[in-house]
Amino acid sequence: MKARVHVTLKPGILDPQGKAIQHALGALGFGAVDKVRQGKVIDLEIAETDPEAARASLREMCEKLLANTVIENYAIEIDAGP
Amino acid sequence: MKAAIVVFPGSNCDRDVQVALRQSMRGAPGHDEPIMVWHKDADFEKVDLIVLPGGFSYGDYLRCGAMAAHSPAMTEVVRRAKAGVPVLGICNGFQMLTETGLLPGALLRNAGLKFVCRDVHIRVETSQSPFTGRYQTGQRLRVPIAHHDGNYVADEEELERLEARGQIAFRYCEPDGAVTEAANPNGAARNVAGVFNEAKTVLGLMPHPERLADSALGGADGRPLFDGLVEALS
Numbered sequence: 193m194k195a196r197v198h199v200t201l202k203p204g205i206l207d208p209q210g211k212a213i214q215h216a217l218g219a220l221g222f223g224a225v226d227k228v229r230q231g232k233v234i235d236l237e238i239a240e241t242d243p244e245a246a247r248a249s250l251r252e253m254c255e256k257l258l259a260n261t262v263i264e265n266y267a268i269e270i271d272a273g274p
Numbered sequence: 275m276k277a278a279i280v281v282f283p284g285s286n287c288d289r290d291v292q293v294a295l296r297q298s299m300r301g302a303p304g305h306d307e308p309i310m311v312w313h314k315d316a317d318f319e320k321v322d323l324i325v326l327p328g329g330f331s332y333g334d335y336l337r338c339g340a341m342a343a344h345s346p347a348m349t350e351v352v353r354r355a356k357a358g359v360p361v362l363g364i365c366n367g368f369q370m371l372t373e374t375g376l377l378p379g380a381l382l383r384n385a386g387l388k389f390v391c392r393d394v395h396i397r398v399e400t401s402q403s404p405f406t407g408r409y410q411t412g413q414r415l416r417v418p419i420a421h422h423d424g425n426y427v428a429d430e431e432e433l434e435r436l437e438a439r440g441q442i443a444f445r446y447c448e449p450d451g452a453v454t455e456a457a458n459p460n461g462a463a464r465n466v467a468g469v470f471n472e473a474k475t476v477l478g479l480m481p482h483p484e485r486l487a488d489s490a491l492g493g494a495d496g497r498p499l500f501d502g503l504v505e506a507l508s
Contacts, residue, residue: 205427206461208385257344260337260373262380263427 193238194271195250199259200231234258243272275299275508277308277323280347287328287364287484294484295325298500302508316346322507323360324351326367328420328482338381338423339369352376360404360507361476365421368468368478377469377478378436379428384421385461391420393493394459396444396467396481397451403474406443408502414451415444415495417481419459424480426462426469433463443468443477 201207207229214228236253240246250268259266277295281288292308299305311318313331332341342348352374355361363371371377384390393416398409409415428436436442444467448457453465460480468479483496 204429205382206385206425208383208387208425208461212387257336257340260340260380262372262378263382 193240193243193246195236195238195246196269196271197234197236197250197254197258198231198267198269199234199254199264200266201229202263202265205263243270246270275302275304275323275504276306276319276321277325278311278318278321279308279325279327280311280313280351281327282313282329282331282342282345284331284333285327285329285366287366287482290482290484291325291327291364294487294496294500295504297487298497298504302504304508305504311347313342313345313347316350318347318350321359323362323503324354326351326361326363326370328365328367331366331370334423337369337373339366339371339373342366342370343373348374355471355476358473358475360503362405362503363476363478364482364484365419365424365480368480369423371476371478376476377471378432378441379426379463379466379469381423381480382425382427382461383423384425384459389420389422390424390459391418392459393418393486394467394481395447395449395451395457397447397453399442399445400440402440403443403470403477404503404506405470405474405477405499406502407506408498412451414447414449415483416449416486416493417483417496418485419481421460421480424460424462426460426466426480428463436466436469437464439472441470441472441474442466443470444479444481 486493487497
């Protein structure tokens with residue numbers, strides 16, 4: 193099954209890259225952008241048919257490697273479709 | 275005294291550290307040549323000091339130090355560090371130590387977004403550790419930095435704990451020792467350049483003491499760190 197993990201900086205952690213993107217957008221005329229936060233999307237294909245088992249396993253992957261939980265949050269999306 | 279330097283694909287300061295350590299170990303009783311340990315080797319000999327060198331292990335994929343933190347050699351380093359074996363992490367090595375959780379906090383992209391490669395001044399915050407015993411508390415050092423991700427962060431509670439326990443080893447400062455925003459090259463919280471674990475057996479720092487450990491190279495302010503370690507661990 194396919195899964196997608198979103199890794200984002202925790203609120204309160206400064207994101208200099210997000211800030212630079214915001215400035216660049218402003219320079220391009222998108223002055224309405226108040227805030228930009230940059231994160232990561234990780235797509236995975238897992239040999240697992242039980243969505244709950246997949247979610248538990250993904251959670252462990254996030255805690256151990258995919259996210260640094262000192263500074264990052266993660267969210268797991270599972271595509272249980274055919 | 276025996277020392278091991280763990281070498282990862284992408285390490286580039288491993289030999290510099292070996293040269294600096296060799297220089298300090300020369301003449302020390304029972305000293306040995308510092309050994310190089312490949313990252314796949316989890317079964318290396320017993321040593322008195324482990325060094326995680328600077329560089330770009332695994333191409334900085336995912337996060338700096340994230341891949342290295344789970345390599346076979348590192349699993350063994352974590353086990354030994356927890357048993358009290360001193361570990362020194364320089365630059366990328368510091369990033370690995372935070373990724374393994376041996377040191378608190380994390381290292382983010384520099385606030386100025388640029389890779390910074392120049393000499394900076396740092397202040398020794400305590401001489402009470404095996405790493406800083408040859409310095410005076412408050413002493414200023416000139417050492418090089420060369421990193422893109424040295425912006426130290428930890429939550430306020432953690433920072434307060436670090437201050438209270440004397441776990442802050444070095445801070446970026448002006449040449450006269452003043453800790454100012456202008457002297458902070460990367461946006462690090464409270465100008466932190468290096469931290470200890472609670473037992474002060476593990477030190478991580480972003481500056482490179484091994485690059486200025488011989489006056490023939492333009493400065494030797496980094497040398498007492500290695501001399502002090504050899505003295506403390508011999």
